[in-house]
Amino acid sequence: MVENIIEVERLSKSFNISSKDPGLRGTLKHFFNRETKSVKVIKNINFQIKEGEIIGFLGANGAGKTTILKMLCGLIVPSEGSISVSGCLPYRRREGFLKNITLIMGQKQQLIWDLPPIESFYLNASIYDIDKFEAKRRIKKLSDMLEIEDELYIPVRKLSLGQRMKSELLAALIHKPKILFLDEPTLGLDINAQRNLREFLKAYNNENNATICLTSHYMKDITSLCKRVICVHNGSISYDGKLEKLLKKLSPVKEVLIVCSSEKDANKLDNSGFKVKSKVKNEITLKIENRNVSSSLRTILNNYDIEDLFINEPPIDEIIEKILVKKKYTF
Amino acid sequence: MRKIFTLLKVQYSNMLEYRVEIALWAVSGIIPFFMLNIWTNNNLNEAININNIMLSRYFLSAFFVRQFSVVWVVFSFEEDALLGKLSPYIIQPLNPFFRYFTQHIAEQITRFPFALIIAFLFFLFNPESIWFPNLIFLFLSFISTFLSFLIQFLIQSIIACLCFWTEKASSIERLFFIPTLFLSGLLAPVASFPKYVKSWIYFTPFPYLIDFPANLLSGNKTNISEGFIMQIFWILLLFPLFTKIWYEGTKKYTAMGS
Amino acid sequence: MNKNKYxxxxxxxxxxxxxxELEYKTNIIIDAITAILSLVGSIFLLSIFFQNTGNIGGWKFEQALIIQGIYTVLNGITNTWFNPNLREIVRHVREGTLDFVLLKPVDSQFFISLKKISPSGFLEIILGVCLLFYCIKINQIKLSLNFLILCLITITCSICxxxxxxxxxxxxxIWFVKTWNATEVLRSLLYIGRFPMSSFSFSLRLFFSxxxxxxxxxxxPSEVFLGFAQIWKVILEIFIxxxxxxxxxxxxxxxxxxxxxASS
Structure with a gap:
C-alpha cells in the first residue's frame, strides 16, 4: 500500500505586513509610524499526498501557493496546525529530512555564476555527502536525461536561460531527493525548453517514484504533469482532486467542427437536434456534451456525408485561467 | 528643469525610506573626530601652529564637508548595470546620471538632520569650540562644498562609465578612494603635511575636496581665490572627459546589444 | 557533526x-595596487603624526608600525573572507536564494560565512606579515616559543x-537587506585599530574597549609582540x-x- 508522504492538518499562517500610503505625505507618515497588521495568508488547510504523486498547486498571484510550498520544505514555520513530510517536522530542518527533499525556484539560481555548472554540482555533492565517483555517475546520468553534456563545462553566465534551468535542476537533484518542490519552474522558458523540462520531470518521477509538488502559471505544466491538482484561493483550498474531474466540471462540452461534402448536408445537420455553435457554408460547429461525444459522432458519421472532422479539445488553459482570474469560483 | 525637480521629489521620498541606512552612513563619517582626538590628546598640533580649538573646528568642518560631498555613483551604476536596469534608463530622454545626481542631492537633504545631531553631540563634548562662521564664509564654504561634490561626482561618473568596458568598476573606485582618503585633508589638515608633499599636492584635485572647503567653514587660513579657481578648473577639465566617455560607452553598449 | 565532510x-x-575570482584578473591587479597604496598611505599618516614628536601615547614610531602591520594583516583577512561573504549574504537575502542555503544539509552559518574567498586580500596579508618581520628586526624582538604561542593565540582571538x-x-x-551603511560604520570604527589605544583620550579608550x-x-596582539602585555590581558581577550x-x-x-x- 502506498502511504501518505505528506500530511497537512489544519495548517494556518499569518504574516505581519507594514503598509505605506503613496506620495510624500504617506512616506512621512511611514517615517514616524509604521503600521503593521497581521494578515492570515493560509487559512486552515488540510491535504495528504501519496508517495509518487505529482501534485499541481493552482491559484492566482498571492493566493498562498508559494507559502504552502515553503512551509512544506521547512523554510516557513506554520502559525497553527501540523505538517509532516516523510515523517519529519519540516521546519526543524534536520539533516536527514533535508537530504530527502529539494526546492527549485524558477529564475532564482543557486549555481555559481562565473563558473561552469559542473563545479557547482561537485560542490553540492560534497555538501550532500556524496563521494566523487557516485557524484560523477549521477551527473552523467542526469545530464544524459537533461541533454546537457556540453553545457556542463561552460560558465553559467554564458548559458541560455533554458540551459541554466536544466543545470539548476541537475544541481538540485544530485542527492536523489524523494520529494521535489518546484515553484514556477518554467518561468521565462520558451515553449521548447518548457516541454523538455516537463518530460524530464515525468521521467524522474517514473524512475525514482519521487513525489513532486509544483506551482506554475503555465497551464501546460499542470495539465501534462499532474493527475491531481489543489486549487488555492485566498489562502484556502477550493478544490482538491483529479484534474480531469475539475476540467469536466468546468467545461462539460466539446466543440466538433464538421466539414460536410455539400452545403445541403450541413443544412440537414443544422436541423437535426444538435446544439449548433456556428455554421459557415458547408462547415458547421456543434457543441456536444462530453459523455455523448462518441455516440453522437457515430450517428453523424453513419448518417451524413462528411469530408472532414475536427474535435476541439476544451481550451483547458483558458478554463484554468478562469479559475485564476475569477474572484470566487464555486465547484 | 522641471524634470529634475520632479526627480528630486521622488528621490527624496525614496530616500526617506532608507532613513536608518542614511543615519548609519552619517555615523560612519566620524573618522575625522578620531583623528582630532589623536592630534589633541598628544599635543601634536603645537608643531603645526594650529591651536586646539581651531583644529577641532577644522575637523568638524571636514566632517561636514565629507557628509555633503560623499558620492557613490559607481556602486549604484554598477548595480543597475548588473541588474539590467540600464537599458530602460538609456532610452529615456534624460541622461541617467541626472537620476543619480538628484539621488545624491536628495540623500544629502535627508542626511542633513543627522549631521546636525552629530555636530550637536560634538559641541556637547567640546563646548569651547562652538563658533558660527560669518555669513559670507558660510556661503563660500557651501559653494565650495558643492563644487567639491561636483568634482567627486564627475570623477566617479567617469569611473562608473568604465563599467561599459570592465565588469567591476567599483574596484577602480576603491583604488581611487585611497589617495582621496589620505590626501584630501580628511585625516590630517593639508597644512600639517611635510614640505615635499605640499610642493605638489596643490596641483592635484585632492586638497580641494575636503581641506579647502573645511578651512573656509572653520575660519582657518586658506587661499580663497586659488581654491575656487582650482575647483572650477578641475570641473571644466573633467566634464568634457565625462561626456566623451559616456558617449563612447553608450556607443559600445548599444553596439553589443546586451 | 561530521568534521571530515566540513x-x-x-x-x-x-x-x-x-x-x-580568477575570471576577473584585472580586478585582482587593481586590488593589489589598492592594498599597496593603502599601506603607504597609512604609514604616511603615521609619519605625519611622528614628524614633530618622539612618541604617541607612549609608543615609538617603530612600535606603532607593529600595529600597522597587524592591522594590515587583519584587514587583508577581512577583505579575503569576511567582506566577500557579507556581500554574498546580502545577495542571498535580496534575491531570495537564502532558501537554498537553508535547505542544504550543512550548518547554515558555516555555509554562509565561509563560502566565498577573494584573493584580493592576500597581498595585504603578505605585506602585513612582511611589515611585522621588519618590525621584529628593528625593535630587536627575541623570538621564542613562548612568544610565538602567545602571538598566535592573540591574533587568532583578534580574527575571531x-x-x-x-x-x-x-x-x-535579514531585517534590513541594505547593510552597506552598517558595514561602513564598522569599517570606520575599525579604522581606529591602526593606532595605539593609548593615544586616544580616556573616554574613547573606554568606548573602544x-x-x-x-x-x-x-x-x-601588538603589546604581546613587544613583550609588554600582561598575562591578564591575554586571558581577558580569550574570554571576550x-x-x-x-x-x-x-x-x-x-x-x-x-x-x-516572517518572510514571504
Missing amino acids: LVVYTKFLYTSLAS ILYSLWFFISTTT IIIPIAFITTI TLIFLITSRRFWLFALKYYSS
Missing part, C-alpha cells in the same frame, strides 16, 4: 571561489572577534573572544527564527 566542503568552497563583528552585521541583513573591542583586536563567538552564533539562530516566521 573539510571536504570547505576545500570545495576554496576551489570554486578562487576559480570564479573580527569575524563575529562582521557576521553580526551580516546577520542584520567595552562597547566595540577594537582595543583587543590590534593593541593587545568566546563571548563574541557565542553571541554572534546565537544572534544568527535568532535571525533565522525570525526569517522563517
Whole structure:
C-alpha cells in the first residue's frame, strides 16, 4: 500500500505586513509610524499526498501557493496546525529530512555564476555527502536525461536561460531527493525548453517514484504533469482532486467542427437536434456534451456525408485561467 | 528643469525610506573626530601652529564637508548595470546620471538632520569650540562644498562609465578612494603635511575636496581665490572627459546589444 | 557533526571561489595596487603624526608600525573572507536564494560565512606579515616559543572577534537587506585599530574597549609582540573572544527564527 508522504492538518499562517500610503505625505507618515497588521495568508488547510504523486498547486498571484510550498520544505514555520513530510517536522530542518527533499525556484539560481555548472554540482555533492565517483555517475546520468553534456563545462553566465534551468535542476537533484518542490519552474522558458523540462520531470518521477509538488502559471505544466491538482484561493483550498474531474466540471462540452461534402448536408445537420455553435457554408460547429461525444459522432458519421472532422479539445488553459482570474469560483 | 525637480521629489521620498541606512552612513563619517582626538590628546598640533580649538573646528568642518560631498555613483551604476536596469534608463530622454545626481542631492537633504545631531553631540563634548562662521564664509564654504561634490561626482561618473568596458568598476573606485582618503585633508589638515608633499599636492584635485572647503567653514587660513579657481578648473577639465566617455560607452553598449 | 565532510566542503568552497575570482584578473591587479597604496598611505599618516614628536601615547614610531602591520594583516583577512561573504549574504537575502542555503544539509552559518574567498586580500596579508618581520628586526624582538604561542593565540582571538563583528552585521541583513551603511560604520570604527589605544583620550579608550573591542583586536596582539602585555590581558581577550563567538552564533539562530516566521 502506498502511504501518505505528506500530511497537512489544519495548517494556518499569518504574516505581519507594514503598509505605506503613496506620495510624500504617506512616506512621512511611514517615517514616524509604521503600521503593521497581521494578515492570515493560509487559512486552515488540510491535504495528504501519496508517495509518487505529482501534485499541481493552482491559484492566482498571492493566493498562498508559494507559502504552502515553503512551509512544506521547512523554510516557513506554520502559525497553527501540523505538517509532516516523510515523517519529519519540516521546519526543524534536520539533516536527514533535508537530504530527502529539494526546492527549485524558477529564475532564482543557486549555481555559481562565473563558473561552469559542473563545479557547482561537485560542490553540492560534497555538501550532500556524496563521494566523487557516485557524484560523477549521477551527473552523467542526469545530464544524459537533461541533454546537457556540453553545457556542463561552460560558465553559467554564458548559458541560455533554458540551459541554466536544466543545470539548476541537475544541481538540485544530485542527492536523489524523494520529494521535489518546484515553484514556477518554467518561468521565462520558451515553449521548447518548457516541454523538455516537463518530460524530464515525468521521467524522474517514473524512475525514482519521487513525489513532486509544483506551482506554475503555465497551464501546460499542470495539465501534462499532474493527475491531481489543489486549487488555492485566498489562502484556502477550493478544490482538491483529479484534474480531469475539475476540467469536466468546468467545461462539460466539446466543440466538433464538421466539414460536410455539400452545403445541403450541413443544412440537414443544422436541423437535426444538435446544439449548433456556428455554421459557415458547408462547415458547421456543434457543441456536444462530453459523455455523448462518441455516440453522437457515430450517428453523424453513419448518417451524413462528411469530408472532414475536427474535435476541439476544451481550451483547458483558458478554463484554468478562469479559475485564476475569477474572484470566487464555486465547484 | 522641471524634470529634475520632479526627480528630486521622488528621490527624496525614496530616500526617506532608507532613513536608518542614511543615519548609519552619517555615523560612519566620524573618522575625522578620531583623528582630532589623536592630534589633541598628544599635543601634536603645537608643531603645526594650529591651536586646539581651531583644529577641532577644522575637523568638524571636514566632517561636514565629507557628509555633503560623499558620492557613490559607481556602486549604484554598477548595480543597475548588473541588474539590467540600464537599458530602460538609456532610452529615456534624460541622461541617467541626472537620476543619480538628484539621488545624491536628495540623500544629502535627508542626511542633513543627522549631521546636525552629530555636530550637536560634538559641541556637547567640546563646548569651547562652538563658533558660527560669518555669513559670507558660510556661503563660500557651501559653494565650495558643492563644487567639491561636483568634482567627486564627475570623477566617479567617469569611473562608473568604465563599467561599459570592465565588469567591476567599483574596484577602480576603491583604488581611487585611497589617495582621496589620505590626501584630501580628511585625516590630517593639508597644512600639517611635510614640505615635499605640499610642493605638489596643490596641483592635484585632492586638497580641494575636503581641506579647502573645511578651512573656509572653520575660519582657518586658506587661499580663497586659488581654491575656487582650482575647483572650477578641475570641473571644466573633467566634464568634457565625462561626456566623451559616456558617449563612447553608450556607443559600445548599444553596439553589443546586451 | 561530521568534521571530515566540513573539510571536504570547505576545500570545495576554496576551489570554486578562487576559480570564479580568477575570471576577473584585472580586478585582482587593481586590488593589489589598492592594498599597496593603502599601506603607504597609512604609514604616511603615521609619519605625519611622528614628524614633530618622539612618541604617541607612549609608543615609538617603530612600535606603532607593529600595529600597522597587524592591522594590515587583519584587514587583508577581512577583505579575503569576511567582506566577500557579507556581500554574498546580502545577495542571498535580496534575491531570495537564502532558501537554498537553508535547505542544504550543512550548518547554515558555516555555509554562509565561509563560502566565498577573494584573493584580493592576500597581498595585504603578505605585506602585513612582511611589515611585522621588519618590525621584529628593528625593535630587536627575541623570538621564542613562548612568544610565538602567545602571538598566535592573540591574533587568532583578534580574527575571531573580527569575524563575529562582521557576521553580526551580516546577520542584520535579514531585517534590513541594505547593510552597506552598517558595514561602513564598522569599517570606520575599525579604522581606529591602526593606532595605539593609548593615544586616544580616556573616554574613547573606554568606548573602544567595552562597547566595540577594537582595543583587543590590534593593541593587545601588538603589546604581546613587544613583550609588554600582561598575562591578564591575554586571558581577558580569550574570554571576550568566546563571548563574541557565542553571541554572534546565537544572534544568527535568532535571525533565522525570525526569517522563517516572517518572510514571504
